[in-house]
Amino acid sequence: MTRVRLADVAKAAGVSPATVSLVLNDAESRISDETKERVRRVADEVGYLPNPIARSLRTRVTGTIGLVSDRIATTPFAGRMLAGAQEVARENGRLVILVDTDGHPEIESDAISTLVNHRVDGMVYASMYHRVMPAPAGLPAGTVFLDCRPEGGGYPAVVPDDYAGGRAATQELVDAGHTRIAYIDDGDADRPVAAQLRLQGYIDVLTEAGVEPDASLHVFAETAAAGGQLAIAELMALPEDERPTGIFAFNDRIAAGVVMWAHRRGIRIPEDLSIVGYDDQQLVAAELDPPLTTVSLPHAAMGRWAMEVALGLREADTESPHLMDCPIVRRASVGPPAPLGSARDTRVTD
Structure with a gap:
């Protein structure tokens, strides 16, 4: 299909190409309203579409935002960040160009270079989880x-305020009357920043409540259901x-x-054991029996914030990260502690 040129519009309208250019670019001129109309x-009648490349060279605006990530587009855990960012971009007439690198440095380097060469209007660099990292080479200022x-x-x-999130989770249990509170931590050898921040929030709330943190109640696990089962078995031993x-x-x-292990042993939640999770992961937290009280990672809100900054809609400090609130999501897995000698204690035999 032959592309309709600006000259074709000028011929059909009976004006010069320069007049068409001024009108369609809303430039200031002495052209009459009748001619503009x-x-x-x-x-519209001939189906003219402006050349986006030529327009971007002239205006230095491409209407695009580059978003480079490790795995957020291919994981169920952080996709809401992308959704939040795209929503803001769409509201402001921008298109997001996403490159998911799967954590490969070479792909990341090529992606950044290509996006910069395509003159994107801004750049967002996203990670699947909260981490501190060297800034990749080639990122433009303001990324x-x-x-x-x-x-x-x-x-x-x-980034999420994981310290405050750890406090909120622990406070939920303290407020319910618990003093024997365990923290099942990330057992990965390369522990993420979030693990230590959540641990510190846990320790500080216990200390403020007059509860001495007990090292035997701080255990490590693989960050999967199998890890939770092994960890709760250790604690209940x-x-x-x-x-x-x-x-x-x-x-x-x-x-x-933890919930799966408890169910198999007839341990009731929350009557015999209370549990607070973290993430508010889709298809997990709300689907458990009972539904899990948890701390929500604000993925969508963070995605919106990042895109608003990239578009110049809000100002941001370049030296200290913005800490996004991690709210508690109350469901049905927390209740008052069962007394010693109750059914919860006598049922645990392994």
């Missing part, structure tokens, strides 16, 4: 870091008066393992 009507923060600052960044009545799990998948 005729040019626009003819352009926004999403769910990660650059070593040494220098760029705007947004403690002497009866040392077992936890409340569990704070590093993520919802660990919490799901």
Whole structure:
């Protein structure tokens, strides 16, 4: 199909190409309203579409935002970040060009270079999980870091407030009357930043409540249901008066393992054991029996914030990351602690 040219519009409208250009680009001119209306009507009738490359060279605006990520487009855990970012871009007439690198440095480097060469109007660099990292080479000034923060600052960044989230999870159990609260931590050798922040929130809330943190109640697990099952079995092997009545799990998948283990042994949740997860993971937290009380990672809100900064809709500090609130989502897995000698204690035999 032959592309309709600006000259074709000019011929059909009976004006010069320069007049068509001025009208269609809304440039200031002395052209009459009647002529402007005729040019626009003819352009619609003949199906004229402006050349986006030529327009971007002239205006230095391409209407596109580059978003480079490790795995957020291919994981069920963080896709809401992309949804939030795209929503803001769409509301402001921008198109997001996404490159998911699967964590490969060479692909990442090529992606950044290509997006810069295509003159994207802004750039967002996103991570699947909260981490501190060196800024990749070639990132343009003003690139926004999403769910990660650059070593040494220098760029705007947004991350979840995992310290406050750890506090909220622990406080939920303390407020329900629990004092024997276990934290099932991320057992990965390369522990993420979030693990230590959540642990510190847990410790600080216990201390403020007058509860001495007990090292035997801080255990590590694979961040999956299988890890949660092994961890709760270890905790419930403690002497009866040392077992936890409340569990704070590093993520919802660990919490799901705790729930599965408890169900198999006739341990009721929350009557016999209370559990708080973390992430509010789709198709996990709300689907457990009972539905899991958890801390929500604000993926969509972070995605929106990052895109708003990239588009210049809000200002951001380039030296300190913006900490996004991680709200508690109350469901049905937390209740008051069962007393010693109750059914919960006598049922645990392994």
